[in-house]
Amino acid sequence: MIACPSPKCSSPNVADLPHYWQSLPSESPLKAKYAPPARPKASYWAAVAGIVAGVLVITGGGVLLGLLLIVGGAGWGAVVYKAVQWAEAQRAAWESSHVCLACTGTF
Numbered sequence: 001m002i003a004c005p006s007p008k009c010s011s012p013n014v015a016d017l018p019h020y021w022q023s024l025p026s027e028s029p030l031k032a033k034y035a036p037p038a039r040p041k042a043s044y045w046a047a048v049a050g051i052v053a054g055v056l057v058i059t060g061g062g063v064l065l066g067l068l069l070i071v072g073g074a075g076w077g078a079v080v081y082k083a084v085q086w087a088e089a090q091r092a093a094w095e096s097s098h099v100c101l102a103c104t105g106t107f
């Protein structure tokens, strides 16, 4: 049995955050407060475009510029990847959270 971790509350009246959130009516102000983190809009097209453009520039003779484009594209891809990983971790944390129905704290 889980209880609220707040020392002033310690109520055993806690709910799964995802279930609680789903049961809220959409007009409830709590619906936004307890909403899950947004799904990341992962877009690798800029990274891929940079790498493709870099290869094209290199085959056209612009080795240095081409390498810069490839490195930039790969770096951007890594940034997008990190952002996706972070957002997935936030989402997983939300899915395993609980809400206290007495003091409305989440944990």
Ligand SMILES: [Zn+2]
Residues within 6 Å of the ligand: 004, 005, 006, 009, 010, 011, 100, 101, 102, 103, 104, 105
């Ligand atoms: Zn509480």
